[in-house]
Amino acid sequence: MEETLSLKTELAELDKRHFMHPTSSIQMQQKNGPEFIFTNGEGIYLNEISGRKFIDGMSSLWNVNIGHGRQELGRVASEQMSTLAFSSAFSTYSHEPAIRLSKKLSDMAPGDLNVSFFTSGGSEANDSAIKIVRHYWKLLNKPERKKIMSRKLAYHGVSMGSTSATGIKEFHEMTTSLAPDFIYAPAPKPGMSESGNETVNLICIKETRELIEREGPETIAAFIAEPIQGAGGMIIPPKGYLQEMRKICDEYGILFIADEIITGFGRTGKLFGIENWDIVPDMMTVAKGITSGYMPLGAVLISDRIHGELIKSSKGTLFHGFTYSGHPTACAVALKNLEIIEEEGLVENSKIMGKEFAKELKQLEEEHWTVADGRNLGLLAAFELYEDPQNRKRFDSSLAVSKRVLQKCLEHGLILRSITYEGSDTIAIAPPLIITKEEVGKMFSIISNAVGAVE
Numbered sequence: 001m002e003e004t005l006s007l008k009t010e011l012a013e014l015d016k017r018h019f020m021h022p023t024s025s026i027q028m029q030q031k032n033g034p035e036f037i038f039t040n041g042e043g044i045y046l047n048e049i050s051g052r053k054f055i056d057g058m059s060s061l062w063n064v065n066i067g068h069g070r071q072e073l074g075r076v077a078s079e080q081m082s083t084l085a086f087s088s089a090f091s092t093y094s095h096e097p098a099i100r101l102s103k104k105l106s107d108m109a110p111g112d113l114n115v116s117f118f119t120s121g122g123s124e125a126n127d128s129a130i131k132i133v134r135h136y137w138k139l140l141n142k143p144e145r146k147k148i149m150s151r152k153l154a155y156h157g158v159s160m161g162s163t164s165a166t167g168i169k170e171f172h173e174m175t176t177s178l179a180p181d182f183i184y185a186p187a188p189k190p191g192m193s194e195s196g197n198e199t200v201n202l203i204c205i206k207e208t209r210e211l212i213e214r215e216g217p218e219t220i221a222a223f224i225a226e227p228i229q230g231a232g233g234m235i236i237p238p239k240g241y242l243q244e245m246r247k248i249c250d251e252y253g254i255l256f257i258a259d260e261i262i263t264g265f266g267r268t269g270k271l272f273g274i275e276n277w278d279i280v281p282d283m284m285t286v287a288k289g290i291t292s293g294y295m296p297l298g299a300v301l302i303s304d305r306i307h308g309e310l311i312k313s314s315k316g317t318l319f320h321g322f323t324y325s326g327h328p329t330a331c332a333v334a335l336k337n338l339e340i341i342e343e344e345g346l347v348e349n350s351k352i353m354g355k356e357f358a359k360e361l362k363q364l365e366e367e368h369w370t371v372a373d374g375r376n377l378g379l380l381a382a383f384e385l386y387e388d389p390q391n392r393k394r395f396d397s398s399l400a401v402s403k404r405v406l407q408k409c410l411e412h413g414l415i416l417r418s419i420t421y422e423g424s425d426t427i428a429i430a431p432p433l434i435i436t437k438e439e440v441g442k443m444f445s446i447i448s449n450a451v452g453a454v455e
């Protein structure tokens with residue numbers, strides 16, 4: 001025990017001195033060092049160096065879909081590394097893992113999304129999609145179609161293009177300037193009643209049309225949207241909204257990019273989130289669940305129609321590619337991960353456990369006067385904390401209510417995430433897709449106690 005503590009102290013000091021953490025408060029890190037140093041994981045659990053065990057209620061960063069500690073993936077990575085750890089996929093070079101993975105994705109994806117461009121993660125995938133649509137319009141002699149329309153509270157990543165497409169002001173404020181030619185449509189809001197949702201829906205669509213008309217439809221290259229807005233507040237769009245957006249895009253000739261980086265590979269109880277609304281996008285970006293986090297990988301899935309235009313043009317050379325586009329080991333791991341998702345019926349499990357989630361969320365609302373707007377699709381869920389739920393009045397932000405609920409959950413061995421943009425107190429929940437009914441019950445009993453301790 002003493003040995004573990006001194007190792008933790010040593011690592012914490014090194015961490016403070018040398019490791020700048022992604023998306024974190026640098027001051028807090030300097031003051032306290034890392035609170036958790038994880039050593040291993042198994043199933044839905046993560047173990048910390050001091051011996052504490054936690055339910056990973058967020059699948060880490062909404063990505064560890066098949067759960068922790070899967071030896072099969074370790075074996076596949078080891079085999080691939082021992083034969084061909086890496087070789088280039090630029091130009092005419094290729095290798096079997098990337099070829100097989102691109103075929104697999106074409107089999108899985110809706111519609112004619114049959115061609116993949118690989119990246120190392122989600123931000124790169126979105127930046128690549130943005131560049132590919134602009135390239136496409138240039139090839140069609142419409143270079144003026146270059147604006148990217150995303151939405152307020154969207155999160156698309158942190159590279160320059162994806163940050164510019166992100167609609168959360170905190171991410172914009174970090175940099176002195178964004179990339180040009182990005183515009184932001186209104187987003188539906190969470191937590192409205194069905195009839196309220198319809199109103200929001202109509203307003204949203206109306207304002208989006210006005211934005212397109214104001215900007216000039218012939219200047220807009222693509223609309224990019226997460227089927228469910230994740231980091232911006234776990235916003236499940238109201239009925240009809242996404243279908244209407246697809247129609248608007250068709251009407252104005254705007255390409256539709258679905259950012260499936262969180263919602264892909266079973267998270268919402270369907271293989272891809274967009275399938276909940278029966279829409280086929282022109283491009284789709286994926287990452288996270290494609291490898292369940294066992295290797296960094298992302299992809300842009302491109303329709304045959306767009307790919308066809310790229311092939312036709314003599315100016316079609318793609319001056320765009322990352323060293324690790326189609327990394328053989330990452331692709332081999334992805335193939336095994338997708339096989340596990342299929343063989344273990346994890347998309348179905350996400351749907352079934354999603355029904356348990358819906359029941360638990362309802363009960364949570366009944367048990368706690370502060371809780372409202374519980375919502376989920378499959379294993380992507382959230383609820384809101386309010387001072388006056390009837391009137392959707394928020395707590396004063398200085399009370400940090402959602403952070404305190406989070407802290408209580410941690411004390412009882414559950415990791416969740418709070419979202420506080422624009423004064424909200426949202427608690428997000430997204431456990432690995434292998435979760436059982438009993439484990440769902442365990443999670444919600446911790447959540448209920450945590451809310452009870454704070455309200």
Ligand code: PLP
Binds near residue numbers: 061126
């Ligand atoms: N798009 C969405 C919807 C995301 O949630 C994320 C990450 O959370 C990204 C893009 C960026 O992906 P990455 O962090 O792999 O660059």
